[in-house]
Amino acid sequence: MLKTKEILDEKDKRLHQKSKEVIFPLTDEDKKVINDAIEYLTNSQIEELAEKYDLRPGMGLAAPQVGILKRYFVVVHEYEPGKFKNYVLINPKIISNSIEKIYVDSGEGCLSVNRDVEGIVPRYARVTIEARDINGNKITVRGREELAIAFQHEIDHLDGIIFTDRIDKKDPYKDMDNMRAI
Secondary structure (H helix, E strand, O other), rough: OOOOOOOOOOOOOHHOOEEEEOOOOOOOHHHHHHHHHHHHHHHOHHHHHHHHHOOOOEEEEHHHHHHEOOOOEEEEEEEEEEEEEEEEEEEEEEEOOOHHHHHHHOOOOEEOOOOOOOOOEEEOEEEEEEEOOOOOOOEEEEEEEEHHHHHHHHHHHHHOOOOHHOOOOOOOOOOHHHHHOO
């Protein structure tokens, strides 16, 4: 299983580089990273397992966060207590988004950012993404609210952007009144 210490810290320069498109078929290494990420993210959201294995809770992990500069990420969404849906999105592109903007009321977090960060990150309330699945088939997924935020957060990683880069340095709560908190 992936260990927390294998996830790159925000100071690592690789997290600020743009990732390359994935060429199919996937390599064995990429398949292993995807499976390890699913296992880590699932276990990290189950309190007893997170404690047992010393995992930081997380919902998403992008390949660059483990040092692989390729355009794919995994999101494990707990849609109801103890029930998870896995999303593996390869070469993702946002093809449509809502006008409405939202932000995480308690502040956005990241497995690569090991500190509290003040401020809000404006995100679209709904997004539609076109991507490839692990077999290279074209897929379209829609995300709302926290799932939409997770998708946008992980796509940012593929573009070398960390959520802290999206917080206004001079006014961390800028335009907060024009968005909905979730």
